[in-house]
Amino acid sequence: MYTMMNKTTSQLIGTVSDRLTRTERRIAQAVLEEPTLLAFGTVSALAEHVGTSRPSIVRFAAKLGFKGYRELQAHVRQGLSDHLSRPADRIRSEYNVAEAGRSELVAALESVFDVVEQGRFREFSKHIVGANRVWVATGESSRAGGYALHSGLSMVRENVHLIGENSIANDLTDAGPADVGIVFDFQRYRRATVLSAKTLASLGATVLAITDGPLSPLASMTEHWCQVSVPAVGPFDSSVPAVTAAELLVSQVAQDLKDSARRRIDRIESLWDATSTFYP
Amino acid sequence: MYTMMNKTTSQLIGTVSDRLTRTERRIAQAVLEEPTLLAFGTVSALAEHVGTSRPSIVRFAAKLGFKGYRELQAHVRQGLSDHLSRPADRIRSEYNVAEAGRSELVAALESVFDVVEQGRFREFSKHIVGANRVWVATGESSRAGGYALHSGLSMVRENVHLIGENSIANDLTDAGPADVGIVFDFQRYRRATVLSAKTLASLGATVLAITDGPLSPLASMTEHWCQVSVPAVGPFDSSVPAVTAAELLVSQVAQDLKDSARRRIDRIESLWDATSTFYP
DNA sequence: AGTTGAGTGTAACGTAATGTACACTATGAT
DNA sequence: ATCATAGTGTACATTACGTTACACTCAACT
Known part of the structure; x- marks a missing residue:
């Protein structure tokens, strides 16, 4: 299970996205647009939200390479924890370099909308x-x-x-x-x-x-x-x-x-x- | 239970901090310096981390004004969810039809800078x-x-x-x-x-x-x-x-x-x- | 020293959650 | 049209979680 370490959930889903079944794809879409479902939710809650059965959720976790839903949830939570504790560090690294370009580009976009x-x-x-x-x-x-x-x-x-x-x-x-x-x-x-x-x-x-x-x-x-x-x-x-x-x-x-x-x-x-x- | 709505967990702890017992104080200290313990953790896990028993955790939740640990956890998770929603998503919620295209494009730009x-x-x-x-x-x-x-x-x-x-x-x-x-x-x-x-x-x-x-x-x-x-x-x-x-x-x-x-x-x-x- | 009461932990209970075995269904190929 | 296989849901077993009842400990006050 080395492959999944240090990978974000979306990356994990990406590696198997071509092998997903229809319902699994629905599950993937749901958790991608609302990550808290996975982080906080139970199997039952997710199943109901997606409109499927509990085992399908478990199988989805298995397909991502986890032993079960619990492991998947733990992985997501780990990712969230990292994300939550770090914003200060991120600002220092690339943030400022990109920040200048960002606001200039946004300003340029605005100038186009002004034309409209x-x-x-x-x-x-x-x-x-x-x-x-x-x-x-x-x-x-x-x-x-x-x-x-x-x-x-x-x-x-x-x-x-x-x-x-x-x-x-x-x-x-x-x-x-x-x-x-x-x-x-x-x-x-x-x-x-x-x-x-x-x-x-x-x-x-x-x-x-x-x-x-x-x-x-x-x-x-x-x-x-x-x-x-x-x-x-x-x-x-x-x-x-x-x-x-x-x-x-x-x-x-x-x-x-x-x-x-x-x-x-x-x-x-x-x-x-x-x-x-x-x-x- | 009006008092606890819209209050952060730390604010809640503040309002009762003078009435906390020794072990409850230890619990408070732990959850304040590591909020994910409350958001993700179980009663057992938190009890072990603090070095106390499960019921003490439950009583701690009760003292904050919740019916039980589950309610406290739900409250913390709600707070996290609000905080987690990316700026791109927040833009979407402020709906303004005329500006919709503009803000969607800006949000898309932001998503590219996120990659950076x-x-x-x-x-x-x-x-x-x-x-x-x-x-x-x-x-x-x-x-x-x-x-x-x-x-x-x-x-x-x-x-x-x-x-x-x-x-x-x-x-x-x-x-x-x-x-x-x-x-x-x-x-x-x-x-x-x-x-x-x-x-x-x-x-x-x-x-x-x-x-x-x-x-x-x-x-x-x-x-x-x-x-x-x-x-x-x-x-x-x-x-x-x-x-x-x-x-x-x-x-x-x-x-x-x-x-x-x-x-x-x-x-x-x-x-x-x-x-x-x-x-x- | 005895007593009272808050504080804490142990044990037991009921509920809910995950996970698995099995049966059914739909889909695609022959 | 039939069969094979992958996909999906139902039912059940098992685990672990939160909660509550109860017993024990320690400190303060009488």
């Missing part, structure tokens, strides 16, 4: 809904945001294209006045991205920009832009704000498209089912 | 630093995380490969025991992603998994996994946690690689300069 509150994304969404084609362009630290936007928008409407790094000319040949270009770029603005935006604008497309301030070259290119803050995480700029903005924008578009988006998502889902995309 | 605090990413980083090649695999709602990780890791070390959706066989032919695979997948686990992880594991590579709980198929595949929470933003699952995890992991790796990473970044930067990547 200003109604900017409502405005963006109107253009996206009405567009013929949608083009997405992105810089380096916002690449993930570009992917998220492309992936999300593709789920709710057709004709969404992600502009490749080195293929602006090819990709944009078809762009026109009825189209919308959504451009991400921050901090050290990429020549290629700015070029994409300029090209889109010159072709008559409506440019929507998500960038980091009024001094951005994108801001001078369109009246439809919004500002989010981009903190540094380690040596690089975070793409979390870009991703968040992308997802909130997708959410707004989905809401505006209503049934149309629903139908499209349903079609995609049934295709996924048909092709056994998911596990198991 | 547990030192999980230090452990991950060690494997990544020592790896021959690094393979990154991802599902749908974590695709952006995969890109962020690939992009970030590529900046600080060589031989980082993103496994394509439909080309697992081609991509993984070169994988071997000295390699590390980093796998993202959440919620509705993708068959292709799980397959990638399984393949990597069977080829002897170390698999690091970032997923949403111990019931994930990834958790049963490797002991190196961590849990982040994935909220829904609009109709889809958010990839913000995945991206955040990716960036924090990259940050840790960069820190562990020190000069090696610095030199590599410098080389990339000078290449960028030479090719006029940035605007203006």
Whole structure:
């Protein structure tokens, strides 16, 4: 029983999660979302809460590698005791290092939600809904945001294209006045991205920009832009704000498209089912 | 029994401390310096620990105003439960529909930072630093995380490969025991992603998994996994946690690689300069 | 010194909890 | 459709837990 020492309960459950039966899985879900059930509760109480019989609880404990429920409970309690007695130590170790980054990231998130509150994304969404084609362009630290936007928008409407790094000319040949270009770029603005935006604008497309301030070259290119803050995480700029903005924008578009988006998502889902995309 | 509600155990003991007998005082001392004795322990255990008899424990509970030991224990456990609920959970209880999305995302961010605090990413980083090649695999709602990780890791070390959706066989032919695979997948686990992880594991590579709980198929595949929470933003699952995890992991790796990473970044930067990547 | 009463431990009781043996049910393969 | 096997629940045995009744000890007061 060496394997279980020093492991958290969730880790233990993880090592056997593929061998769990249906009811055992229900038990696992219950104890994971309410750990006090295991720490304080009796077999009978847990069984009743999950809606199963007592022996199933005992067998669950056995499958985790314990001799019985008592041992499992003792293990959980040990983990809780460690957790309870230690907060002071934890603060000293990693906590402060991570703390700075944490609050900066949270602040960045807030800045994205501020954009939502200003109604900017409502405005963006109107253009996206009405567009013929949608083009997405992105810089380096916002690449993930570009992917998220492309992936999300593709789920709710057709004709969404992600502009490749080195293929602006090819990709944009078809762009026109009825189209919308959504451009991400921050901090050290990429020549290629700015070029994409300029090209889109010159072709008559409506440019929507998500960038980091009024001094951005994108801001001078369109009246439809919004500002989010981009903190540094380690040596690089975070793409979390870009991703968040992308997802909130997708959410707004989905809401505006209503049934149309629903139908499209349903079609995609049934295709996924048909092709056994998911596990198991 | 109104007096005892909402009072901590130590407060309760305080109100009767002048009326305690010698052995009761010893009991009080014991439970005050080790509260888990009361929360988890039986009458017998506590009696033995203090060096007294069981009835004295029961009388102690009675003197605090409880009907018996069981009631006292229930009271202590209630107090612990309140204290145990994580800040993420507490956010959920303060329901505010407009802010729901925001606080869920913030809670998700916190869950990623919890992983950092547990030192999980230090452990991950060690494997990544020592790896021959690094393979990154991802599902749908974590695709952006995969890109962020690939992009970030590529900046600080060589031989980082993103496994394509439909080309697992081609991509993984070169994988071997000295390699590390980093796998993202959440919620509705993708068959292709799980397959990638399984393949990597069977080829002897170390698999690091970032997923949403111990019931994930990834958790049963490797002991190196961590849990982040994935909220829904609009109709889809958010990839913000995945991206955040990716960036924090990259940050840790960069820190562990020190000069090696610095030199590599410098080389990339000078290449960028030479090719006029940035605007203006 | 005797007596009283609080304080404490021993022993016994009833209840509730865990664990196990066995029978039934559902599920998947032949 | 039938059979085999894994999964689940029922019933019972066994343990241990909390509680209470009772007896003993020690200290203080008469």
